Amino acid sequence: MNAKPVSFSEVTTEGLDSSPVAEALAGLRANEARYFSTKYKHTFAVAPTSEASEELEWVEEILRSERDIVPTSRALEVSVNxxxxxxxxxxxxxxxxxxxxxxTREDGGKRAVGFKLSEGMDVPPELSSFKFARQRSKLEGEIRGSYFVIKGDHPLP
Known part of the structure; x- marks a missing residue:
């Protein structure tokens, strides 16, 4: 996978240009990059979905099998860390x-799916049953987030 590092000091919409909320989505992506840099000293990088199809299928299989969620929007980028x-x-x-x-690779560790909505987007119909908490971000503005705990076993890609 030919992943490109995401900068949180120079936020760019590269790879996200087709999104109607590209600026906000780029800020959300940069917010993730800052989190990984600060907490883990790790470089957060993204690749086009065509280069990470197994990982994308794994995520979407978890959504389908755990909660019957099928994203209605096209996936643009994937990050694997x-x-x-x-x-x-x-x-x-x-x-x-x-x-x-x-x-978490260790048995009994945390396993969860998180959702974050870019500022300016409506809650997608497939996530209408979730309650979203709000958080402020210098990079993205307001982030709305929710999650669920994964109960089943899903072999890693």
Whole structure:
């Protein structure tokens, strides 16, 4: 996978230009990059979905099988990270939705799906049953987020 590092000091919409909320989605992506840099000293990088199709399928299979969720928007980019025994996959969708799967490799560890909505986007119909908490971000403005705990087993890609 030919992933490009995401800068949180120079926010760019590269790779997200087709999104109607490209600026906000780029800020959300930069916010993730800052989190990984600050918490883990790790470089957050993204690749086009064509280069991470297995990881995208893994995330979307978890959404389907755990909660019968099928994203209605086109996936634009994927980020795959492994830090401190945690496998993370982030998917950035054209609508402004960002989905991340946190999968602790150790048995009994945390396994969850997180959703973040870019500022300016409506809650997608497939996520209407979720309650979204609000948080402020210098990079993105207001981020609305929600999550659920993964109950089943989903072999890593």
């Amino acid at each position: 492994e830090v401190e025994g945690i496998y993370w996959v982030h998917v950035f969708y054209e609508s402004g939705l960002a989905v991340n799967v946190l999968w």
